[in-house]
Amino acid sequence: MKFQLKQKSIAWLKSKINKTSDPTFLFIFTHPYSGSTALAMILNSADSSMLLTHHGEGQRLVPEMCTPNRWNPNKVINWRAVHEIWMNQVNIVQQQSDHIEFVIEKSPPNLVRYNQLLNQFKNNKIIVFNRNPYANCASMLYRNHSPSTKSKEDRIEILERLANKWIYRSIFSKKIIDEHPTINFTYEEFCKDTDHIIKKITYNIPKLSGISSDLKIKIKDYEPQRISDQNQRQISKLSDQEKAAIGSQLHQHEALLKQFGYTSHWQKTICEGGAC
Secondary structure, three states, X not given: OHHHHXXXXXXXXXXXXXXXXXXXXXXXXXXXXXXXXXXXXXXXXXXXXXXXXXXXXXXXHOHHHHOOOOOOOOOOOOHHHHHHHHHHHHHHHHHHOOOOOEXXXXXXXXXXXXXXXXXXXXXXXXXXXXXXXXXXXXHHHHHHOOHXXXXXXXXXXXXXXXXXXXXXXXXXXXXXXXXXXXXXXXXXXXXXXXXXHHHHHHHHOOOOOOOOOOOOEOOOOOOOEOOOOOHHHHXXXXXXXXXXXXXXXXXXXXXXXXXXXXXXXXXXOHHHOOOX
């Protein structure tokens, strides 16, 4: 009997140790081209934090997560394999540094399968991060669609599609906010007062300490720079006709836009959630 109790005690102790050592996954549910890489890198300045990849997207470690249909919410994912691959990466980092308490993960397609992800990684915290739809569409247009080679009509058609993708993704963002405890804020709020947003995050996650807001971040092909709002620069590349085309697609979703501080009325200023 004593032997059995001792064995049970050892098993219990091991389970407690393992449970305590499991890191918290800090999921940033975000649109692509939202500024989330800068957010992830700022958060990764915290003590005992890590990114799964250089840009914070664990999907790059799992080929099946990066196939062309990755925005399909019904896409079948082997979540046990994802868990194993990601935790293997955590263990590699653990062996080279101090104890890791937070794993920051921000692959944008996580948005459309958030429940499966949260069920697989139950020790989690959630940030929902959105960006002005006009700036988001402009950024994707110039990054992915070579607009200088397109006609005016083609550009408008592309922007209309991009606006509808923003709506589709923002619907998932709102679902996450409605269904789970979250910390939610926008790109604009983050850029306007980074220190305030960091305080908001650490108030909700006290153990996420040591974050520095004064880092120079290297994003894509830009020079390293501190956090700054790029909305005006990117929206200024759009014509009034192109802004109006985006607004026309957003028009029937005014309540959704308002949830994040935006509007379909593109003539309103960027500070008001518009495009002027």
